[in-house]
Amino acid sequence: MFEKKGRTLLAKRKKSLGAIDTRRTKKSLEMEGHSLLRFGQLTKLSFDNRPPSNAAESSSELRNELGSVDGDGDCGEKGFILSQDFFCTPDYITPDNQNLMSALDSSKDQSPCPRSPVKLNTVKSKRCRQDSFTSKTSDYTWSSKHRVDERENDGIDTDEVMVDKIQANQTERTGYVSQTAVALRSRVMPPPCLKNPYVMNDSEIGYQRSKCASFLPAGIGGSGLSRYLTDFHEIQQIGAGNFSRVFKVLKRIDGCLYAVKYSTRKLILDSERRKAMMEVQALAALGFHENVVGYYNSWFENEQLYIQLELCDHSLSKKSSLKISEREILVIMHQIAKALHFVHEKGIAHLDVKPDNIYIKNGVCKLGDFGCATRLDKSLPVEEGDARYMPQEILNENYEQLDKVDIFSLGVTVYELIRGSPLTESRNQSLNIKEGKLPLLPGHSLQLQQLLKTMMDRDPTRRPSAREVMEHPMFDRIQG
Ligand SMILES: Nc1ncnc2c1ncn2[C@@H]1O[C@H](COP(=O)(O)OP(=O)(O)OP(=O)(O)O)[C@@H](O)[C@H]1O
Numbered sequence: 450m451f452e453k454k455g456r457t458l459l460a461k462r463k464k465s466l467g468a469i470d471t472r473r474t475k476k477s478l479e480m481e482g483h484s485l486l487r488f489g490q491l492t493k494l495s496f497d498n499r500p501p502s503n504a505a506e507s508s509s510e511l512r513n514e515l516g517s518v519d520g521d522g523d524c525g526e527k528g529f530i531l532s533q534d535f536f537c538t539p540d541y542i543t544p545d546n547q548n549l550m551s552a553l554d555s556s557k558d559q560s561p562c563p564r565s566p567v568k569l570n571t572v573k574s575k576r577c578r579q580d581s582f583t584s585k586t587s588d589y590t591w592s593s594k595h596r597v598d599e600r601e602n603d604g605i606d607t608d609e610v611m612v613d614k615i616q617a618n619q620t621e622r623t624g625y626v627s628q629t630a631v632a633l634r635s636r637v638m639p640p641p642c643l644k645n646p647y648v649m650n651d652s653e654i655g656y657q658r659s660k661c662a663s664f665l666p667a668g669i670g671g672s673g674l675s676r677y678l679t680d681f682h683e684i685q686q687i688g689a690g691n692f693s694r695v696f697k698v699l700k701r702i703d704g705c706l707y708a709v710k711y712s713t714r715k716l717i718l719d720s721e722r723r724k725a726m727m728e729v730q731a732l733a734a735l736g737f738h739e740n741v742v743g744y745y746n747s748w749f750e751n752e753q754l755y756i757q758l759e760l761c762d763h764s765l766s767k768k769s770s771l772k773i774s775e776r777e778i779l780v781i782m783h784q785i786a787k788a789l790h791f792v793h794e795k796g797i798a799h800l801d802v803k804p805d806n807i808y809i810k811n812g813v814c815k816l817g818d819f820g821c822a823t824r825l826d827k828s829l830p831v832e833e834g835d836a837r838y839m840p841q842e843i844l845n846e847n848y849e850q851l852d853k854v855d856i857f858s859l860g861v862t863v864y865e866l867i868r869g870s871p872l873t874e875s876r877n878q879s880l881n882i883k884e885g886k887l888p889l890l891p892g893h894s895l896q897l898q899q900l901l902k903t904m905m906d907r908d909p910t911r912r913p914s915a916r917e918v919m920e921h922p923m924f925d926r927i928q929g
């Protein structure tokens with residue numbers, strides 16, 4: 450898609466420039482053709498090559514630029530234009546949108562542009578590169594180039610090396626390196642999927658690796674550039690929520706498995722994006738806890754929010770249709786009480802505690818799905834989670850004790866596990882639960898039943914805090 454638009458953009462640029470250099474030598478054309486091989490990839494991948502904080506912004510800027518034209522062109526034209534961009538020879542092309550160019554680097558892209566692509570320099574020398582840097586290039590440029598040098602020494606990719614030489618040569622001659630070219634440069638190829646030697650018990654990874662072991666141009670899919678496809682190998686879907694899908698993935702560069710959750714709906718409006726971002730902001734603010742799902746990274750792509758998470762085995766809702774022992778129940782309850790204590794201590798309420806949002810990994814429970822998380826001090830909007838697990842006060846929009854909302858929901862979650870069947874939407878059932886009217890639970894200790902009753906008390910002030918639940922003497926039975 451982007452390729453096509455890019456092509457047209459070039460065509461448009463060509464037009465606006467009138468006579469483009471028709472005197473190019475055969476050699477320079479060949480050179481462009483050579484670099485072009487890579488460029489189909491570069492063009493797509495580069496848009497995403499920015500830190501998460503501004504990746505979306507910059508990629509949409511660039512997308513806008515590309516999106517502003519339509520039409521088609523032949524392969525030759527595409528190659529011509531792309532190679533122009535890549536060789537950073539804007540003497541051939543004056544960007545229609547100068548602001549865009551300066552937005553990419555307002556301080557450094559002002560210098561005069563070189564006349565035309567220069568001859569390939571095939572001498573490989575780190576020293577030479579660094580020397581060439583002594584002109585006016587930025588630190589950012591240096592570090593990109595430096596990384597490339599190292600790869601070059603590894604003998605990984607000669608095409609890249611040649612392309613880089615051209616940039617180096619230009620820098621030497623003029624001190625000018627297009628920031629666009631630098632951005633493009635540093636995301637040339639997705640890394641291979643290699644075995645992570647530090648991970649024990651990775652037989653599954655080993656099996657999957659065979660399917661994606663080479664340097665695949667994975668970022669080039671039908672839908673255009675993709676950080677997701679570049680950085681990860683998708684293995685299988687492992688979950689779906691109301692607004693998202695979750696995949697088990699292998700991260701190419703570190704060889705480890707993760708879960709990646711992405712929104713199914715396109716988040717077009719700023720307000721939608723900001724709302725979706727609250728989930729990752731909560732996760733990032735929380736930091737690590739054994740009983741909270743681990744958060745690694747997030748980014749916008751294709752107007753969807755992607756979240757890279759610790760991979761768990763399955764959610765607790767799988768268990769809610771099975772009979773489980775009191776001991777198991779106590780373990781789950783204790784672990785989630787610890788998670789809630791941690792979350793509440795950070796001034797955050799989860800507001801969607803339920804079996805679906807509790808995941809198990811190697812027998813350890815992890816609280817996940819912070820899509821409804823808010824601040825206890827009510828400084829953020831409140832959006833309550835699944836009504837079946839919500840106490841009456843929140844449905845009445847009383848947000849005085851949001852931490853106690855989570856305690857109520859944990860009580861209902863445990864009750865559902867004991868019942869051995871998922872709660873329905875039935876009004877009667879729901880009313881009883883919200884009134885704190887629990888039926889007797891045969892086969893379970895009075896201690897547990899009493900604790901559950903107080904957790905589900907209609908009055909939030911009478912419910913125990915997460916710390917009180919966590920420190921309840923009943924859990925002595927499962928310690929050690
Ligand atoms: N880190 C993970 N590891 C394993 N499975 C996960 C992970 N995250 C989510 N899942 C699975 O995907 C399902 C949906 O994820 P999640 O609850 O985060 O999505 P959602 O759209 O926010 O859900 P909801 O419908 O509750 O709003 C979960 O119930 C779980 O089965």
Ligand SMILES: [Mg+2]
Pocket residue numbers: 690805806818
């Ligand atoms: Mg969920």
